[in-house]
Amino acid sequence: IKHPLQNIWTLWYYEPDKSKSWEESQREITSFDTAEDFWSLYNHIKQASELRSGCDYSMFKQGIRPMWEDDANKNGGRWLINLDKRQRTTDLDNYWLEILLCMIGEGFNEYSSDVCGAVVNIRPRVDKIAVWTGDSRLHASVLEIGHKLKERIRFPPKNFINYQVHKDTMSKSGSMAKSIFTI
Numbered sequence: 001i002k003h004p005l006q007n008i009w010t011l012w013y014y015e016p017d018k019s020k021s022w023e024e025s026q027r028e029i030t031s032f033d034t035a036e037d038f039w040s041l042y043n044h045i046k047q048a049s050e051l052r053s054g055c056d057y058s059m060f061k062q063g064i065r066p067m068w069e070d071d072a073n074k075n076g077g078r079w080l081i082n083l084d085k086r087q088r089t090t091d092l093d094n095y096w097l098e099i100l101l102c103m104i105g106e107g108f109n110e111y112s113s114d115v116c117g118a119v120v121n122i123r124p125r126v127d128k129i130a131v132w133t134g135d136s137r138l139h140a141s142v143l144e145i146g147h148k149l150k151e152r153i154r155f156p157p158k159n160f161i162n163y164q165v166h167k168d169t170m171s172k173s174g175s176m177a178k179s180i181f182t183i
């Protein structure tokens with residue numbers, strides 16, 4: 001028999017399309033709820049580093065759309081990892097896979113219920129990976145998730161990741177949204 005996961009997860013793919021709204025360009029690929037089905041999906045699709053600039057993968061718990069406005073995300077925020085160009089060939093795919101495995105394996109322990117999903121953005125200058133949590137006011141939970149994230153992907157301790165509230169990211173002026181935590 002297959003190894004069941006605690007949650008059902010859905011993979012989304014975003015490709016910029018001038019003729020469509022941002023939301024219409026978010027395409028639901030498929031959902032899975034066993035480890036085996038995760039691996040068949042993962043081995044079947046392009047690696048994040050092979051996507052064209054402007055594209056995203058998102059993996060969220062079934063029923064949560066990969067957007068700020070979803071009820072599960074609207075009071076939440078994200079731990080944001082910025083990767084420079086060089087890291088696209090070295091770290092991007094490794095970090096992304098580790099984060100996917102951590103999420104589907106409920107690796108954030110008692111705080112796994114606060115995790116909504118993760119997003120990887122392939123961009124011309126800086127690629128980004130983010131873990132989205134459901135309530136930015138649960139500071140203990142947010143911080144635990146952040147520390148677990150850095151530990152799991154073996155992020156260099158001297159490098160920092162920031163937690164941004166989605167409401168601040170939505171209203172950001174310029175490229176830098178406010179961060180409420182930096183670890």
Ligand SMILES: CN(C)c1nc(=O)c2c([nH]1)N([C@@H]1O[C@H](COP(=O)(O)OP(=O)(O)O)[C@@H](O)[C@H]1O)CN2C
Nearest residue numbers: 021022023054056066067068069070121123126128
């Ligand atoms: C429902 N809705 C429209 C809506 N809901 C959303 O949840 C949502 C958007 N729109 N996003 C749009 O993409 C632009 C780039 O963000 P980016 O995160 O790709 O990052 P870059 O600026 O391309 O690096 C954002 O500025 C925003 O326009 C992003 N986003 C998450």
